[in-house]
Amino acid sequence: MVDSAHSGDMPSDEQRRTSVTKRGGGAPASRGRTTIADGVVEKIAGLAARDVVGVHAMGSGISRTFGAVRDRVPGGGGGKASVTRGVKAEVGEVQTALDLEIVVDYGVSIADVAGDVRENVIAAVERMTGLEVVEVNIAVSDVKLPDEEEEEPESRLQ
Numbered sequence: 001m002v003d004s005a006h007s008g009d010m011p012s013d014e015q016r017r018t019s020v021t022k023r024g025g026g027a028p029a030s031r032g033r034t035t036i037a038d039g040v041v042e043k044i045a046g047l048a049a050r051d052v053v054g055v056h057a058m059g060s061g062i063s064r065t066f067g068a069v070r071d072r073v074p075g076g077g078g079g080k081a082s083v084t085r086g087v088k089a090e091v092g093e094v095q096t097a098l099d100l101e102i103v104v105d106y107g108v109s110i111a112d113v114a115g116d117v118r119e120n121v122i123a124a125v126e127r128m129t130g131l132e133v134v135e136v137n138i139a140v141s142d143v144k145l146p147d148e149e150e151e152e153p154e155s156r157l158q
Contacts, residue, residue, distance in 0.1 A: 036129050041089040045098050045136075048124035049087070052116045054108035056144040058086030059101050096131045103142040114138045 049055055086101040098121060104113050122133045 036091055036131065038089045038091050039084065041091050041096050041098070041125055041129060041131070042084040042087045044125050044128050045089060045100065045121045046083045046085070046087045048121045049100055049102060049117045052113060052120050054105050054113035055102050055117060056105045057103040059103075060086070060141045091131065094132060095134050096125065096129070097135045097137075098125070098133065099137045099139070101139045101141050103144055104140055106143050106145045110140055114140070 046058060049058060088099040090097045100117065100121070102113075102117065104110055117138060118136045121136050125131060125133050
């Protein structure tokens with residue numbers, strides 16, 4: 001008869017580890033589902049694009065004009081609209097695709113600015129959302145000339 005060193009009273013470390021009762025199923029981070037709205041990705045992308053040197057504004061001239069008017073109207077919702085102006089996102093479960101419309105400053109390399117915008121947007125969206133950015137399409141709709149005045153519509157309010 002062989003005498004075991006750990007028989008009876010004290011369970012071994014291995015026995016203690018295997019006797020732990022697991023509840024739920026899997027890691028806590030994998031229990032449930034996270035969905036991210038298109039507007040969330042649009043805000044992140046819009047802010048990331050605006051951070052790039054050489055980007056003067058986002059959106060077409062018409063959308064900027066309407067946005068400036070909307071920003072002046074109390075309750076016009078100008079805050080969200082100005083951040084997402086010129087950005088359209090399609091968000092799936094694990095991937096997203098973005099379309100951006102930008103206005104660049106005169107004298108900058110449009111190709112370099114577009115590349116920098118693409119890199120900054122992809123990095124920000126992937127870091128903050130965990131989504132894979134499959135494409136970032138950039139349309140340059142205008143060039144801001146140094147002597148051009150800002151497109152500020154005249155206010156009818158006094």
